[in-house]
Amino acid sequence: MEKTQSTYSRRSFLKSSALAGGGFMLSFTWLSGFKPADKLKELNLPEQLNQLTGYIQITADNVIKIMCPNPEFGQNVMTSLPMMIAEELDADWKNVVVEMAPHDNMKFGSQFTGGSQSVRSYWKPLRNAGASARQMLVEAAAATWGVSVGEITTKAGVLYHKSGKSARYGEMAAKASTLSVPKEVKLKSPKDFSIVRNSKKNVEGIKIVTGKPLFGIDYHHEGMLIAMAQHPPAFGMKLKSFDASEVQKMPGIKHVFSIQVFPEGFEKQMFDTRTFNELVIVVGNSTWEVMNARKKLKVEWEVTTDTKEMVNMRGNKNEQLVPGGLESTSSHLEKMQVRAKQPATVLRKDGDPETMFKNAAYVVERTYNAPFLAHNCMEPMNFFAHVTDEKAVLAGPLQAPALIEPTLTKRLNLPADKIEIQMTRMGGGFGRRAYGHYLVEAALISKQVKAPVKMIYTREDDMTYGIYRPMYTATYRAALDANKNLIAFHVKGGGIPEHPIAANRFPAGAVEHYLAEGWEIPSNITIGAFRAPRSNFNAAAEQSFLDELAEAMGKDPIEFRLELLKRAKENPVGKNNDYDPDRYAGVLKLARDKSGWGKPENGKYSRGIAAYFCHNSYAAHVVDIIRKDDEPYVEQVTSAIDCGIVVNPDAASNMVQGAVVDGIGNAFYGGLTHKNGLAEQNNFHTYRIIRHHEAPKRIDVHFVQNDIDPTGLGEPPFPPVFGAVANALYKNTGKRHYNMPFKSELLKS
Amino acid sequence: MAKYNLKINGKSRQVDADPNTPILWVLRDHLQMPGTKYGCGMGLCGACTVHLNGTAVRSCQLPVSSIGKQEITTIEGLSEKATHPVQKAWLEHDVAQCGYCQAGQIMSAAALLREKPNPTEEEIELGMSGNICRCGTYLRIKEAIKTAAKK
Incomplete structure (x- = not known):
């Protein structure tokens, strides 16, 4: 059996509190005591984001509610992460209810879905939290029954004593909430797993097959308007001018205007990738009306010239060249063939390969090529935003809320604690939804029209203005x-x-x-x-x-x-x-x-x-x-x-x-x-x-x-x-x- | 704009919409029934599949003015509590990954089984080839359809 410290550093703690109605809630917070924190550092998250917090609630009627910290895009973390907690808690899986946590890096850690990191990075912390809660329930039962802790066993949400006494977790939850959190807990040996390694069905399965509104594009808010953005028709073009007069007369249309997603000279974060800084926006009552009206826009575009932009790459500021002009696959291929023959950066060298190639009896040489790939998530990019002078509420599909929040604070001129981001289930991600420019677009639109807005990309928008595989x-x-x-x-x-x-x-x-x-x-x-x-x-x-x-x-x-x-x-x-x-x-x-x-x-x-x-x-x-x-x-x-x-x-x-x-x-x-x-x-x-x-x-x-x-x-x-x-x-x-x-x-x- | 009386999931619903509005957007925007999904807007991906008098159709290609008295069934109307054999089979095989396309897949599968209660492997592939799943759950969808066919 593996012993782990439940406190990882002086700033770490587990905290218990009572729930109204006799329940028990265990909050857990700790700093970078687990390996993948290195990975989080690479993402340039602020130090405090290396904390991980979440909570387990046990109610008097034996419902165990577990918050899933990481956004779900089909990798099934809403099931697998809670399984890890339930395993060490010895919970009855039938009584476990899972909810998606809101965005709160102080409470729930990095909340980053990507890099195949979710299960790996939460493996020890979540098990530790489950084991701590179990230990407190055991101590509560021991005190109630006047027996020693070592004589109590747990199975499927029930505490047992050899005398024949037993109690369901809910019965001991109120008492457990008054106890101090154990300093050290024992984690199970893999051979003792009864939930982990045993297949559990997707906790959102029934909602999916009955068409419940789970996805960002399904989000509804009273009085909400629909917005679409008109991008330049091609990479290497930008907005010159537009005439909205015809569009504004179309039925259901409320506003037509342009926005600057990232103004000139804006220091971008690593995941702020976006070529198109200026977009023409059409806002109206319904998707169909906006979709049709947008086709009537008269826009003049112009070809771009070379620009430089500052990108903050994990703390290193890099000036990057964005070449102007219109690029084609045929010219890309030609350029690549020429460039491939020229000297390149040596990334690793062992021994003396040059001499060995010179003296070789046979040399096998082959060249492989691959195109840009579009992610084509089945749910196109979209986001809901309701921005007022005081705060911003955003909801939609997103892999990495912590990566876009600093950019939102700057673009909306609001402090981070006034920006609420709800992560909905994502209709696919594949990396695409780590790039949150579409939140910025939605937020700026809502701010401009002073109303709740859902911005939607059409399939064509999604495919032609993507963030592609190179x-x-x-x-x-x-x-x-x-x-x-x-x-x-x-x-x-x-x-x-x-x-x-x-x-x-x-x-x-x-x-x-x-x-x-x-x-x-x-x-x-x-x-x-x-x-x-x-x-x-x-x-x-x-x-x-x-x-x-x-x-x-x-x-x-x-x-x-x-x-x-x-x-x-x-x-x-x-x-x-x-x-x-x-x-x-x-x-x-x-x-x-x-x-x-x-x-x-x-x-x-x-x-x-x-x-x-x-x-x-x-x-x-x-x-x-x-x-x-x-x-x-x-x-x-x-x-x-x-x-x-x-x-x-x-x-x-x-x-x-x-x-x-x-x-x-x-x-x-x-x-x-x-x-x-x-x-x-x-x-x-x-x-x-x-x-x-x-x-x-x-x-x-x-x-x-x-x-x-x-x-x-x-x-x-x-x-x-x-x-x-x-x-x-x-x-x-x-x-x-x-x-x-x-x-x-x-x-x- | 024009007024339409639509029969959706056994209920009569009134909407005021442009005659060309596809049923997809009538469902999603006018009636707040977002179970039917937008995927491509061109009838290419099947995410928006609903039943029109029991036949699978792409709701993004179906103007509200073309419906008349025909009956529409959406994923919300297949069964409320996942009691339809196709929904049950989907749960049994734990088909979904992201889940976005699955409403369309389920509606296509339900219509397929109504027409061909015991489809062959090839008939399933052909019947379902209009529905894209970007997560690649095709094998489980096929197994789930076979399971549902037995019931």
Whole structure:
């Protein structure tokens, strides 16, 4: 049994208080006593945000109410985080009620949904809180019955004594609330878990299937107006002038005006990404009226020139160039080809790769390309705002309230405690909703019209003015000696406007002579986090390359990777290798065994394997392709995941299956292109999303069984899908595929 | 603007709206019934699926003036407490991730099963191919439809 301190620092405390009606509430607050605080620091949150607080309420009638600190976007934290509390509390899960916490970083911690961090970062703190509450209930029962604490056991919300006495938690809650919080509690050993590791259904399942108003776009407020923003028609354009006269005459229209989202010279925070600073706003009574009226706007736009903007990146102020003018995919590709041949920034170098390449008997060199990707959350960006001179109330879908609050305080000229942000359930996020410019837009509109307003993006707005996954390219080179042994490895990657290279990742550490380089080309097309940023490209390129390399060396692709991992474990090259070779090898072996890799009965499939480590967890997939209607079709997938302890197994499997479907869809069809700054895809007829009949018939998900603290799951299974699809596709078509999306490439060939 | 008497979920509802207003926005804005979702506005994603006389239709493509006496059923009217076999199957398989598209998926599935009580795998895929799920819950949706078909 693991003992943990319930107080992490002098500023930390757990606090109990009585509830009206004889209940008990445990508030908990503590500072950065848990590992992922480092991650929070990287996000440049103020020091006090490293505190984590929340509460558990136990009422006299045995209802246990748990607040979920982190916003929910389908990763199921509203179920999994409360499960962690309920486990240590020995609660009866049937009596647990979960509510989404409001935004309050002092009470609920960072409240950041992203980076596969939720379960990982709250694992110890939430269990600690549950164990503390349980301990207080035990002490209350011991005092009531006049027995010693050690003689009391708990199970499913009931306290038991060997004499036969028992009491439900609610009966002891009032007394427990008068006791002091234990200084030290014992956390359960994983073998004693009865809620964690046992699948629990989504706590919002019934609301979802009955159409309850859960999402931001469903938010309603009496007297609320609807607003839409007209963006410039293309990246590289800005507002020159507009004529609202015709629009203002349209039925239901109340206001037409322009807003400055971020005025010139405004110091942006890292997640304030936005190219379009000035927008034309149409406000009216209903969505349909506003949507139609907006089409009648007469706007003159002009092409931008180069500008510089100040961005505060985690405390470092950077002046960034935003190039003016209209960009196109064709010119992007040309520029990338030219830039790739020029010198780049060395990110890591081990040994003497230059000499090894010079002396190599064989050199394998391949280049991989991938387009911008749009997030395409099913619920388009939207937010409700009601701003007055005294305060601002905002509600809607958002991954990271703490990241946008400082910007709101500046733009609204209101202190943080006068800004209330409610996080609704999100209709998808995938990274997109970490960028809160749309809250600023909604708030400025409400302030201007002095009324509650819900601002909505149409699908076209959402897709064409996004914060995209960058456009990437990477060239991989391998040097082999005369016996076809791998002697040096080189990756040089670039992107618009950032490079994807994670220099300390596999196969760094497994090859004696290694070089990683990166380069970047600035752009005015806005980019940001997209499910497993950078990794979602690296795993496609690197894992395709390793497959081709194994073939050139005459080796089985799994055995080849395992050999490299053996080297990385036994005699690692260089420092700061960021992966655990054993866990990496573990998912490869599990995928190999569960898929029946190499077994003759699977000969009917074109099989591909890929594995990747990112966001602290490990994933491998075996993808099986057949021909359907004379086209390659992924019929089944075998997935092996090591994310440590799996809190809610069935929901975790669902998320992995979803990541596989998402990965196949983006590998085959995903891509956003531009012509003169204009996105060439603007809705689902031109931006193809994977559909029912294109999804695999089977996705078997297997988790490595271990007692490692949870390491995160939302992102890690996604990237290696791309590589596994590419490798299976090669087996099916006989050709290697280097350019995503693969279906466009197939059409061209 | 014009006045319309609509029959929605068995109740008579009056709205005053522009004749071209899609039923989607009548439901969401005029009647505060937001269970039916906006996804694309072009009939491409299926998030707005409702039943018109029992048939699945995309409510974003259906002007209020075209409804007449036809009966509309929305997710709110399928059953209030998740007692419809399709809703029950959705809960049994814990289908949803973000959940945004699921009202449309459920309405499409319910209409499919009314037409074909025992659909084949291919019939499910074909019948559901107009509904996008960005979280990728397609496999569970299919299993849930098979479960609902048995009941």
